Amino acid sequence: MTEQLDAGAVAQQIREHDALDAPGGGSEVGRARRRKEDARLVTGRTQWTDNIQLPGMLHVAFLRSPMAHARITRVDTSAARTRRGVVGVFSGQDFAGEQGSLPCAWPVTADTVIPEHPPMAVTTVRYVGEAVACVVAVDRYAAADALEAIEIDYEPLEPVLDMTEALAEGGPKVHEAGNESFTWKFAGGDIEAAFHEAPVVIDRTYVQQRLIPSAMEPRAVVAQTDGDHFTLHSSTQIPHVLRVMLALTTGIPEHKLRVIAPDVGGGFGSKLQVTAEEVLCLLITRRLGKPVKWTESRSEGNMTVHHGRDQLQNIRVAADADGRIRGVQVKLLADMGAYLMLVTPGVPLLGAFMYNGVYKMDAYDFTCTGVFTNKMPTDAYRGAGRPEATYAIERLMDELAVEIGVDPMEIRRRNWIQHSEFPYTTICGLTYDSGNYEAATDRALALFGYDKLRAEQSDRRERHDPVQLGIGISTYTEMCGLAPSRVLGSLSYGAGGWEHADVRVLPTGKVEVVTGTSPHGQGHETAWSQIVADSLGVPFEDVAVLHGDTATSHKGMDTYGSRSLVVGGIAVVHACDKVKEKARQVAAHLMEASPDDVEFSEGRFRVRGTGTSQTIQEIALATFAAHNLPDGFEPRLDASATFDPENFSFPHGTHLCAVEVDTETGATAIRSYVAVDDVGNVINPLIVEGQVHGGIAQGIAQALFEEAVYDSDGNLLTTTMADYLVPSAADLPNFTTDRTETPATTNPLGVKGVGEAGTIASTPAVVNAIVDALRPHGVHDVRMPCTPERVWRTLRTGGGEPA
Amino acid sequence: MARISVKVDGIAYEDDVEPRLLLVHYLRDRLGKTGTPIGCDTTNCGACTVLLDGRSVKSCSVLAVQADGCDVTTIEGVSSNGEWHPVQKAFHEEHALQCGYCTPGMILASIDLLKDDPDPSEDAVRQGLEGNLCRCTGYCNIVRAVRRAAQEMRVTTP
Numbered sequence: 034m035t036e037q038l039d040a041g042a043v044a045q046q047i048r049e050h051d052a053l054d055a056p057g058g059g060s061e062v063g064r065a066r067r068r069k070e071d072a073r074l075v076t077g078r079t080q081w082t083d084n085i086q087l088p089g090m091l092h093v094a095f096l097r098s099p100m101a102h103a104r105i106t107r108v109d110t111s112a113a114r115t116r117r118g119v120v121g122v123f124s125g126q127d128f129a130g131e132q133g134s135l136p137c138a139w140p141v142t143a144d145t146v147i148p149e150h151p152p153m154a155v156t157t158v159r160y161v162g163e164a165v166a167c168v169v170a171v172d173r174y175a176a177a178d179a180l181e182a183i184e185i186d187y188e189p190l191e192p193v194l195d196m197t198e199a200l201a202e203g204g205p206k207v208h209e210a211g212n213e214s215f216t217w218k219f220a221g222g223d224i225e226a227a228f229h230e231a232p233v234v235i236d237r238t239y240v241q242q243r244l245i246p247s248a249m250e251p252r253a254v255v256a257q258t259d260g261d262h263f264t265l266h267s268s269t270q271i272p273h274v275l276r277v278m279l280a281l282t283t284g285i286p287e288h289k290l291r292v293i294a295p296d297v298g299g300g301f302g303s304k305l306q307v308t309a310e311e312v313l314c315l316l317i318t319r320r321l322g323k324p325v326k327w328t329e330s331r332s333e334g335n336m337t338v339h340h341g342r343d344q345l346q347n348i349r350v351a352a353d354a355d356g357r358i359r360g361v362q363v364k365l366l367a368d369m370g371a372y373l374m375l376v377t378p379g380v381p382l383l384g385a386f387m388y389n390g391v392y393k394m395d396a397y398d399f400t401c402t403g404v405f406t407n408k409m410p411t412d413a414y415r416g417a418g419r420p421e422a423t424y425a426i427e428r429l430m431d432e433l434a435v436e437i438g439v440d441p442m443e444i445r446r447r448n449w450i451q452h453s454e455f456p457y458t459t460i461c462g463l464t465y466d467s468g469n470y471e472a473a474t475d476r477a478l479a480l481f482g483y484d485k486l487r488a489e490q491s492d493r494r495e496r497h498d499p500v501q502l503g504i505g506i507s508t509y510t511e512m513c514g515l516a517p518s519r520v521l522g523s524l525s526y527g528a529g530g531w532e533h534a535d536v537r538v539l540p541t542g543k544v545e546v547v548t549g550t551s552p553h554g555q556g557h558e559t560a561w562s563q564i565v566a567d568s569l570g571v572p573f574e575d576v577a578v579l580h581g582d583t584a585t586s587h588k589g590m591d592t593y594g595s596r597s598l599v600v601g602g603i604a605v606v607h608a609c610d611k612v613k614e615k616a617r618q619v620a621a622h623l624m625e626a627s628p629d630d631v632e633f634s635e636g637r638f639r640v641r642g643t644g645t646s647q648t649i650q651e652i653a654l655a656t657f658a659a660h661n662l663p664d665g666f667e668p669r670l671d672a673s674a675t676f677d678p679e680n681f682s683f684p685h686g687t688h689l690c691a692v693e694v695d696t697e698t699g700a701t702a703i704r705s706y707v708a709v710d711d712v713g714n715v716i717n718p719l720i721v722e723g724q725v726h727g728g729i730a731q732g733i734a735q736a737l738f739e740e741a742v743y744d745s746d747g748n749l750l751t752t753t754m755a756d757y758l759v760p761s762a763a764d765l766p767n768f769t770t771d772r773t774e775t776p777a778t779t780n781p782l783g784v785k786g787v788g789e790a791g792t793i794a795s796t797p798a799v800v801n802a803i804v805d806a807l808r809p810h811g812v813h814d815v816r817m818p819c820t821p822e823r824v825w826r827t828l829r830t831g832g833g834e835p836a
Numbered sequence: 837m838a839r840i841s842v843k844v845d846g847i848a849y850e851d852d853v854e855p856r857l858l859l860v861h862y863l864r865d866r867l868g869k870t871g872t873p874i875g876c877d878t879t880n881c882g883a884c885t886v887l888l889d890g891r892s893v894k895s896c897s898v899l900a901v902q903a904d905g906c907d908v909t910t911i912e913g914v915s916s917n918g919e920w921h922p923v924q925k926a927f928h929e930e931h932a933l934q935c936g937y938c939t940p941g942m943i944l945a946s947i948d949l950l951k952d953d954p955d956p957s958e959d960a961v962r963q964g965l966e967g968n969l970c971r972c973t974g975y976c977n978i979v980r981a982v983r984r985a986a987q988e989m990r991v992t993t994p
């Protein structure tokens with residue numbers, strides 16, 4: 034099957050793509066529709082927040098702390114005020130009475146320490162980049178110029194930069210209350226019994242380095258007011274959550290605050306946040322009565338957009354002599370950074386239920402301690418907790434295979450949940466509704482040419498080839514579709530996980546869908562149109578999807594956690610069902626039949642057993658005219674639905690990576706990458722494939738390229754894209770992707786969500802491959818990112834215990 | 837202030853600009869050509885790519901005064917008579933964009949690449965677009981799109 038990998042001809046690829054576009058029996062769902070969103074994006078007619086220009090608009094620039102930890106002893110803004118074009122200069126003190134504290138919605142334990150988090154520092158700075166003052170001026174150059182005229186004196190305090198040292202007695206403290214935010218525990222089964230006299234025990238510690246999400250659009254905020262009402266445009270994933278939170282933080286009543294997420298250039302979790310700049314822009318516009326805009330520079334963003342990962346993972350497994358897992362124990366230190374932001378403490382918890390992965394076991398034990406350091410706060414980044422968990426268990430499965438002396442695929446087969454065992458309740462208490470690990474794995478192995486690559490590997494090993502071949506496996510699952518509100522409640526999260534949709538039928542039979550999801554690249558306008566077109570039997574082109582503006586979409590929980598389709602898409606389905614039910618009443622009335630005798634298909638209501646029918650467009654017009662409706666019938670077909678899922682969804686798949694590692698230079702090249710994902714039924718295969726591609730790229734980036742590095746004073750060294758290596762096309766290979774489809778049984782579309790799967794799966798596949806290549810050299814771990822230097826050093830020092 | 841005359845997407849402009857004004861800010865803030873976005877401040881991302889006298893440049897690394905007397909093409913001037921450029925079409929067909937923030941720059945860099953190499957290999961496309969970063973797509977579909985456009989352009993302009 035290696036031909037598949039070599040099939041490089043463009044024509045071939047185009048044929049493959051176009052084959053996806055063949056409509057299946059008049060149905061839109063499942064069809065590779067080209068996206069509706071593209072027209073404005075490929076022609077430059079986009080609405081990015083930074084594009085907005087309003088009459089009299091002022092520009093904001095922030096002065097940021099150059100110190101990781103210091104007391105502010107003096108602030109003098111007088112010179113800055115006299116600069117050309119400067120309208121106002123504010124320090125934290127100027128807003129101290131009204132700026133409140135940035136919210137944390139997820140106090141994971143009753144005693145979680147949630148420090149005050151002023152949007153602009155007033156007395157103390159706790160990370161490099163924290164806002165300490167701002168200039169408001171007539172243009173962005175004038176604002177930036179005046180920053181240099183602000184004088185601030187600092188009294189340096191000792192920074193806390195290492196989690197383990199942070200927890201030691203007597204060291205410096207980030208906050209008065211100490212450096213531990215919380216310790217959260219979770220267990221299933223009897224862990225002591227599992228480890229007692231276990232024939233095999235493996236103990237490893239992995240470092241999840243700190244990452245910078247790096248959405249291509251830097252954040253931007255535009256705030257305006259008419260003196261009573263406020264409108265905030267922000268490059269955000271969460272306009273609805275933001276509106277509530279800003280109302281609570283600033284005291285602007287919720288009904289007088291409109292939040293708009295216009296076109297948003299990527300998020301990956303980084304724009305799932307209530308930021309200091311959003312709060313401050315509102316306060317500034319309230320103070321000055323003028324519209325204001327702030328757009329961050331990339332260097333500013335690298336310092337101050339929340340970071341991701343940064344965990345120290347100790348994971349132990351106990352197994353029988355044949356490799357059957359008895360128990361897994363995880364002890365986690367999670368770096369919160371200097372403050373708890375919107376869901377900072379919850380991120381590791383989202384991983385807590387995933388360290389068992391696709392495997393069966395008798396016992397599980399998890400402890401996580403959240404630690405404060407003088408660094409940028411961490412929070413959700415693509416996968417949020419689940420990539421970390423998957424990394425640890427998938428790395429450990431390879432270690433177990435070596436220990437037992439079997440192929441790493443074999444060890445997985447021995448332990449995973451068999452297809453026949455679904456639905457399966459895991460040791461963590463989650464019920465995986467459906468899955469077929471065997472099918473996805475078999476397809477992946479065939480596409481990859483597994484046996485042939487293993488043969489080449491032994492050949493190279495025997496020849497002592499300086500370039501060694503390594504094969505990495507990741508058989509992952511994840512929990513997504515966030516989330517059943519009751520479960521979120523049980524985990525102390527501050528809100529629910531439902532989603533909302535309104536479907537409006539216009540007089541001409543065109544349809545408007547208002548969704549509470551907030552897409553920023555995911556293609557909801559296209560996918561939701563496909564769902565509605567099938568459900569209501571209207572043309573795909575006749576559906577418009579509205580989103581991202583709290584004035585048009587009053588209700589929503591927004592987009593993150595691979596939730597949009599599995600929760601928001603189902604809300605759309607339910608709203609369409611209600612529309613059809615209303616339309617059936619009207620149709621029956623008009624055709625003088627009983628509603629029970631009226632059936633609906635492909636956009637037409639038919640009286641059973643007769644030739645009489647009415648299209649949904651005719652019903653729409655008749656409802657609009659309202660001349661002849663059933664008695665008491667409210668003249669509208671519009672309907673709303675709010676859907677709260679009962680369970681998470683569990684996509685899974687098998688990713689295989691082959692790398693060539695040059696043992697003389699330490700350089701790694703990915704030779705082939707195969708991903709077979711099972712995300713249930715698919716609405717649009719083109720969009721799914723795109724999500725998988727992008728996810729894999731980000732996971733590979735963690736494995737090979739990216740790390741946010743602070744120096745010993747707490748300065749971020751990776752402030753630019755020259756230092757923080759977001760991979761380019763030249764750094765990445767082509768991916769071979771395929772799917773198996775095991776429908777979810779928990780929702781009417783049978784869908785599972787796909788936004789994070791690639792990222793979750795790919796990091797361990799790549800690192801497993803590198804370690805596999807180097808095992809003959811005694812290597813059992815390479816710290817991420819596996820740069821040539823790291824690989825080279827690990828080879829020379831042997832082993833691979835984390836530095 | 838310096839006086840510049842520059843043609844942008846077929847329209848002639850004359851303006852007084854500060855010598856330090858970046859071309860990308862001139863395009864966006866002065867001319868309202870917001871189709872060209874900004875992704876970084878160190879000329880690494882390529883989001884701001886435009887054609888300057890037909891060759892791709894990162895407009896955040898060019899001063900407006902350096903564009904004096906030049907012809908600038910942005911993403912807004914790539915279509916002709918309402919018909920999308922083959923590269924625009926191919927990006928749409930191959931789903932080579934998600935959030936679309938990198939897309940204007942990618943399209944202009946690709947147009948320039950195809951001028952030099954009308955039939956690029958996969959590797960040539962990957963190397964040729966090295967200066968343009970995309971966080972969403974993983975690049976596979978961008979590579980496909982550029983090669984599809986190349987094929988299209990060879991057929992239509994023999």
Ligand code: FES
Binds near residue numbers: 873875880883885895
């Ligand atoms: S904005 Fe010009 S290269 Fe990034």
Ligand code: FES
Binds near residue numbers: 298299554935972
């Ligand atoms: S499509 Fe989002 S950065 Fe390229």
